[in-house]
Amino acid sequence: MSQTCIHERTSKEEIEKGLKLQPKFDANGLIPCITTEVHTNEVIMFAWMNEEALRHTIETNKATYFSRSRGKLWVKGESSGQIQWVKELRTDCDQDVILIKVDIGEKGAACHTGYKSCFYRKLDGVELIYDGGEPLFDPAEVYKK
Secondary structure (H helix, E strand, O other): HHHHEOOOOOOOOHHOOOOOOOOOOOOOEEEEEEEEEEEOOEEEEEEEEEEOOOOHHHHHHHHEEOOOOEEEEEOOOOOOOOOEEEEEEEEEOOOOOOOEEOOOOOOOOOOOOOOOOOOOOEEEEOOOEOOOOOOOOOHHHOOEE
């Protein structure tokens, strides 16, 4: 897609009812992005995008985020091979959240810990318990750390 896909914000009416992508980035130039697995709609991760990451995602169909800790773009899977192929991109009513639906493949994992989803634990009473199956890869082997 061309770079004209992302537009400056205009009126409330146009933002809420119009058909132009007018994302609202915060004071740090970031917008939250929820990522789901396209076949199951399972939430697999949450990350931030800046305008460059959003453009790169749209242009390449590879989920691209902004790493706040590293201060740079992060193409998901560039280190691990666990590429997230974007099948659908949505925004909410006031265009201040991005939702992407991705294909991670049958044995794909979204989490750097090796789990399919970053949300592999849940609160059970007062403690967290594992609820995300087994890791799909060994992070020490994949990331050579």
